[in-house]
Amino acid sequence: MPAPEVFNWLRTRFFPHIWCPGCGHGIIMHSLLRALVGLDKKKSQTVIASGIGCSSRMVGYIDACTVHTTHGRSLAFATGIKLANPDLTVIDVMGDGDCAAIGGNHFIHACRRNIDITAIVMNNNIYGMTGGQISPTTPSGSWAATSPYGAIDPAFDICKLAEGAGATYVARATIANPVQAEQFIKAGISNKGFSVVEILTHCHTQFGRKNNRRTPIDNVNFFKANSVPLNKAKDMSPEELAGKIVVGEFVKKSIPEYTEQYQAMVKRVGGLKDGK
Amino acid sequence: MPDVAFWQGNEALAHGALAAGCRFFAGYPITPSTEIAEIMAEELPKINGRFIQMEDEIAGIAAAIGGSIAGRKSLTATSGPGFSLKQENLGFAYIAEIPLVVVDVMRGGPSTGLPTKAAQQDVMQARWGTHGDHGTICYAPSSVQECYEVAIKAFNAAERYRQPVLILSDEIIGHMREKVVPPKIKAKDLLERKRPVDVPEKFIPYLPDPRDDLPCMASFGDGYTWHITGLTHNEWGFPTNSPEEIEKMMKRLMRKVDRFRDDIVEYETALTDDADILVLAYGSVARTSLRAVHEARVRGIKAGFFRPVTLWPFPDRELEKLARKAKTIIVPELNCGQMVLEVERAVHGKAKIVAQNLVNGELFKPEEILSVIEEVA
Numbered sequence: 001m002p003a004p005e006v007f008n009w010l011r012t013r014f015f016p017h018i019w020c021p022g023c024g025h026g027i028i029m030h031s032l033l034r035a036l037v038g039l040d041k042k043k044s045q046t047v048i049a050s051g052i053g054c055s056s057r058m059v060g061y062i063d064a065c066t067v068h069t070t071h072g073r074s075l076a077f078a079t080g081i082k083l084a085n086p087d088l089t090v091i092d093v094m095g096d097g098d099c100a101a102i103g104g105n106h107f108i109h110a111c112r113r114n115i116d117i118t119a120i121v122m123n124n125n126i127y128g129m130t131g132g133q134i135s136p137t138t139p140s141g142s143w144a145a146t147s148p149y150g151a152i153d154p155a156f157d158i159c160k161l162a163e164g165a166g167a168t169y170v171a172r173a174t175i176a177n178p179v180q181a182e183q184f185i186k187a188g189i190s191n192k193g194f195s196v197v198e199i200l201t202h203c204h205t206q207f208g209r210k211n212n213r214r215t216p217i218d219n220v221n222f223f224k225a226n227s228v229p230l231n232k233a234k235d236m237s238p239e240e241l242a243g244k245i246v247v248g249e250f251v252k253k254s255i256p257e258y259t260e261q262y263q264a265m266v267k268r269v270g271g272l273k274d275g276k
Numbered sequence: 277m278p279d280v281a282f283w284q285g286n287e288a289l290a291h292g293a294l295a296a297g298c299r300f301f302a303g304y305p306i307t308p309s310t311e312i313a314e315i316m317a318e319e320l321p322k323i324n325g326r327f328i329q330m331e332d333e334i335a336g337i338a339a340a341i342g343g344s345i346a347g348r349k350s351l352t353a354t355s356g357p358g359f360s361l362k363q364e365n366l367g368f369a370y371i372a373e374i375p376l377v378v379v380d381v382m383r384g385g386p387s388t389g390l391p392t393k394a395a396q397q398d399v400m401q402a403r404w405g406t407h408g409d410h411g412t413i414c415y416a417p418s419s420v421q422e423c424y425e426v427a428i429k430a431f432n433a434a435e436r437y438r439q440p441v442l443i444l445s446d447e448i449i450g451h452m453r454e455k456v457v458p459p460k461i462k463a464k465d466l467l468e469r470k471r472p473v474d475v476p477e478k479f480i481p482y483l484p485d486p487r488d489d490l491p492c493m494a495s496f497g498d499g500y501t502w503h504i505t506g507l508t509h510n511e512w513g514f515p516t517n518s519p520e521e522i523e524k525m526m527k528r529l530m531r532k533v534d535r536f537r538d539d540i541v542e543y544e545t546a547l548t549d550d551a552d553i554l555v556l557a558y559g560s561v562a563r564t565s566l567r568a569v570h571e572a573r574v575r576g577i578k579a580g581f582f583r584p585v586t587l588w589p590f591p592d593r594e595l596e597k598l599a600r601k602a603k604t605i606i607v608p609e610l611n612c613g614q615m616v617l618e619v620e621r622a623v624h625g626k627a628k629i630v631a632q633n634l635v636n637g638e639l640f641k642p643e644e645i646l647s648v649i650e651e652v653a
């Protein structure tokens with residue numbers, strides 16, 4: 001059971017939730033809610049946007065300003081909300097398909113703009129909602145509904161993508177370490193700029209079933225056995241790192257944030273007379 | 277605002293939007309609509325409004341919807357290929373009931389088509405472009421002055437009925453320069469979305485107000501927490517699979533435009549009282565058509581003119597009344613025959629309908645329309 005102050009952020013009216021029992025997405029929701037409580041956020045000043053997928057259904061269960069947008073487009077909606085009212089805390093939760101496939105363009109441009117939004121990528125390496133087709137983060141060689149002979153497509157590294165595109169906070173955790181996930185989400189929200197927190201999670205129903213990780217606990221054990229902290233990974237060879245999940249904070253930097261830059265421009269051109 | 281201006285249609289549209297209270301623009305450059313974005317980029321920061329150039333048109337409309345959710349009157353503007361990209365999120369704004377104005381300055385299609393030439397090929401896309409049933413409100417200005425005026429009407433309708441409202445301009449209207457006398461706008465001329473009266477604990481986001489069947493809208497940041505989704509939802513805004521709740525949502529969405537149809541529909545007529553022949557035209561083609569009708573009168577032909585200002589909802593009942601007297605209705609369009617289908621539906625056999633179509637990138641000449649009038653006279 002979550003702590004009462006965390007429970008208070010749930011719209012229990014809408015329970016039961018749609019997730020399969022044991023789905024990793026719930027662990028991420030709990031980490032996010034603990035982070036929001038820990039940061040003393042106000043529900044009515046907190047926006048959580050999402051795309052489409054099992055992951056994105058999370059926002060319906062959170063009592064905040066929530067918007068469940070279209071597949072892959074949530075960051076563009078969130079950008080509009082943040083720009084319209086920079087006082088709001090804006091978080092965007094999305095699946096790996098949302099983020100790296102259909103929404104890839106929006107993702108890299110949100111990184112580039114460094115707008116103060118925290119993107120939480122719930123990466124289960126598969127399209128959970130539509131029944132287990134490959135995503136851009138499905139490891140090559142995996143079995144999925146659309147890779148009946150094993151996937152030949154190489155996978156994206158979402159954190160590297162975010163770093164290359166200009167995000168100012170980039171971190172990765174797994175659901176096997178929900179406290180670390182919570183810490184990274186907190187750090188992401190506190191960063192004044194675009195933050196990406198990738199959280200490796202599992203879809204035992206669709207991915208696990210075909211790839212020898214049938215139960216939730218198989219997946220937790222897999223993450224535990226294969227996670228390598230960044231400081232340790234630095235001394236490992238690419239061969240040693242093959243198949244491993246490097247966890248930690250990859251980027252922490254401070255450059256001007258988009259809405260602050262925008263406000264400065266408004267001030268420069270004399271636009272601060274017209275109220276908000 | 278100047279007392280008199282000499283503007284292009286796109287300029288007038290942008291200034292009309294600003295006068296209507298638009299304080300958010302997100303879009304992506306595309307000919308022949310780009311001037312609207314450029315003017316918004318220049319003007320909005322000066323009044324603490326927001327302008328952002330997004331990575332594509334999908335993001336442009338998404339950000340504009342976001343701007344509206346956060347409480348700002350929002351606009352996006354585009355042309356053909358961009359209008360196609362906007363369709364998915366246009367549907368989101370319909371189902372989530374988010375006020376928004378979308379401008380499409382039409383050019384020739386399909387695909388990249390004719391970027392710098394006029395066409396009227398997006399009429400049916402405006403009505404049916406996004407998947408799923410919904411009511412459509414769409415204005416088609418036929419002068420630069422009217423670009424300014426419909427911008428204000430479109431924002432008012434978007435706020436009033438809580439849905440996206442479209443403006444279908446075209447390359448000729450968008451780029452031609454004319455005298456504009458911007459009407460003096462007072463605060464009472466501008467409509468704002470109804471804000472919730474209930475305290476946050478009691479707020480049910482999609483509970484319709486019994487007086488007008490429309491729910492109140494809180495902005496994110498106003499003190500209310502609520503859920504917005506593109507899934508079919510109940511009055512709590514929460515996804516539903518219940519046949520009763522599904523039907524309730526769909527019926528209310530569809531009722532909006534039907535119920536307020538008479539308030540929304542606009543059209544203009546000239547010389548229709550004794551007309552045997554009607555020329556029905558909209559947008560830039562209306563200009564040429566009116567000239568042809570006057571020429572026909574000079575030649576003793578009883579021609580009249582009918583111009584829908586709202587293409588959707590279409591002024592069908594009003595046209596039908598005139599069709600009882602007229603023998604023939606000529607419908608010149610810069611497409612292969614789109615609005616004419618709606619004319620046929622409205623008139624259902626009461627008059628003969630003649631479609632006149634042009635898709636070579638040129639505009640009609642008055643004598644071309646006149647010759648069709650003379651043929652049928």
Ligand SMILES: Cc1ncc(C[n+]2csc(CCOP(=O)(O)OP(=O)(O)O)c2C)c(N)n1
Nearest residue numbers: 052053054055071095096097098127128129
């Ligand atoms: C435009 C569009 N294309 C396709 C879909 C179908 N669809 C729904 S969810 C989804 C993928 C979800 O995968 P992911 O983002 O990884 O989320 P997960 O379900 O795995 O949490 C797809 C392809 C859609 N809703 N919209």
Ligand code: SF4
Nearest residue numbers: 019020023054128203
């Ligand atoms: S299908 Fe997979 S991602 Fe979706 S709820 Fe079930 S376990 Fe979770």
Ligand SMILES: [Mg+2]
Nearest residue numbers: 095096124126
């Ligand atoms: Mg996934």
